Amino acid sequence: MAAIHTARHPAGWERASCMVICRPGKDDFSQLKTYCYILLWCGMGKVVEKVVAKLLSKEAERRGLLCNGQLRTRHQWSAIDAVAIMVDRALAAWQNRHITGVHLRDIKAAFPNVAKGRLANSTKVRQMDGNHTRRMESFLLSGTVEMIIEGNPMERHPVEAGVPQGSPVSPILCAINTSGLIKWFKEYVSKAGGLFCFNNLGSVATGSDVNQVFTILERCAAKSIEGASGRGQQLDTAKTEAA
Secondary structure: OOOHHHHOOOOHHEEEEEEEOOOOOOOOOOHHEEEEEEOOOHHHOOOHHHHHHHHHHHHHHHHOOOOOOOEEOEEEHHHHHHHHHHHHHHHEEEEEEEEEEEEEEEEEEOOOOOOHHHHOHHHHHHOOOHHHHHHHHHHHHHEEEEEEEEEEEEEEEEEOOOOOOOOOOOOHHHHHHHHHHHHHHHOOOOOOEEEOOEEEEEEEEEOOHHHHHHHHHHHHHHHHHHHHHHHOEEEEEEEEEEO
């Protein structure tokens, strides 16, 4: 409770240990893919982070920091709602003798690529209540990690980029971080509707035939890659789905 009231994340809860383990059957130890990495955080910290995540989510909604249409990480909005929206659009198109297609693209490394200092000092975060700003800064900027290789701990270093994927706070931080890209997409990629999660960008197009739908989605994909690049983000072209 003290961590909630003081809006400070205890430094001891932000001390992570990264276990480096060799993958079975791998013998080229010069390659990073030979190893897997298991990041261990303090379990008590996650209890508080669950509460902090809810507080930050409510504050982000109240301040309008998230883009309309962003799903998941938000109260009463889930992946099921994304499916319902897609089905509704497809049915509306069929009633007009049209077809609908969707193209989904992952925002590449949405968690590791969060620029912590830039997010903590962004205009959006500064719009928050002072306690929420301090909570976010404390969570983002106080983490340290040590690598443990074959049972031997290495020197501890500050975590300068990214947010821990297993933390309850990370999804809402990613949602705030990517909301600018999603807002840009809605404003400038007008040929298609959007279907958005905190780490996923989707284009929904309607047309009279497959070729027309495909052409619209192809143009939207090229435009969204350009927009992401201009905002220091990347779309993972290897992780795309179309239907």
